[in-house]
Amino acid sequence: DAKTTQPPSMDCAEGRAxxxxxxxxxxxxxxxxxxxxxxxxxxxxxxxHGLKNNETxxxxxxxxxxxxxxxxLILPHATLRDTAVYYCxxxxxxxxxNNLFFGTGTRLTVIP
Amino acid sequence: DSGVTQTPKHLITATxxxxxxxxxxxxxxxxxxxxxxxxxxxLQFLIQYYNGEERAKGNILERFSAQQFPDLHxxxxxxxxxxxxxALYFCASSVGSGSPGNTIYFGxxxxxxxx
Numbered sequence: 001d002a003k004t005t006q007p008p009s010m011d012c013a014e015g016r017a018x019x020x021x022x023x024x025x026x027x028x029x030x031x032x033x034x035x036x037x038x039x040x041x042x043x044x045x046x047x048x049h050g051l052k053n054n055e056t057x058x059x060x061x062x063x064x065x066x067x068x069x070x071x072x073l074i075l076p077h078a079t080l081r082d083t084a085v086y087y088c089x090x091x092x093x094x095x096x097x098n099n100l101f102f103g104t105g106t107r108l109t110v111i112p
Numbered sequence: 113d114s115g116v117t118q119t120p121k122h123l124i125t126a127t128x129x130x131x132x133x134x135x136x137x138x139x140x141x142x143x144x145x146x147x148x149x150x151x152x153x154x155l156q157f158l159i160q161y162y163n164g165e166e167r168a169k170g171n172i173l174e175r176f177s178a179q180q181f182p183d184l185h186x187x188x189x190x191x192x193x194x195x196x197x198x199a200l201y202f203c204a205s206s207v208g209s210g211s212p213g214n215t216i217y218f219g220x221x222x223x224x225x226x227x
Binding site for chain 2: 030031032034036041042043044045046049051087091093094095096097098099100101102103104
């Protein structure tokens with residue numbers, strides 16, 4: 001089962017920052033937080049991941065709280081093409097490997 | 113483009129039949145993962161192979177099986193198909209055996225429709 005809680009849906013105005021929250025209060029010390037998105041029925045697209053420190057790449061920024069119980073994905077300037085379902089995933093050790101277990105995600109709609 | 117290649121993109125078959133889905137991982141990746149996405153179940157982890165060996169097993173039915181070949185491509189075999197097996201099947205790959213810091217990249221999926 002997913003160890004994360006996300007709002008089911010959010011709207012964001014085009015050109016504004018989209019801030020997607022995620023709660024993972026039961027995260028363990030060596031478990032990473034990953035973010036993926038899925039546009040329509042395409043394959044999940046990797047966005048970013050982190051363990052303790054904040055991370056930034058060309059797509060987004062990931063802010064992880066000091067207690068690691070929650071995080072926020074930031075898309076700095078949302079465009080219409082960012083409309084998608086965003087998944088926050090705690091990568092857990094399960095049956096011999098660290099795999100991804102997807103929850104229901106947040107459906108982000110970017111509004112013109 | 114993630115570099116993970118899946119074929120076929122679309123497949124329609126009848127109940128009771130058997131199909132094989134194929135996946136080529138990204139160059140250099142040794143792990144292959146299979147996921148199923150249906151309307152009512154979301155994205156479900158099925159199975160992982162690392163360098164030809166089964167590494168982890170998720171919610172994979174006994175009617176389904178997979179293997180990874182020496183050239184690292186993988187096949188997911190679905191047999192005795194039922195209407196409920198209609199879904200998107202995703203393959204993914206990563207460089208390592210499943211270290212939590214190694215990113216997993218997904219292909220574009222194979223649409224299976226069972227009629």
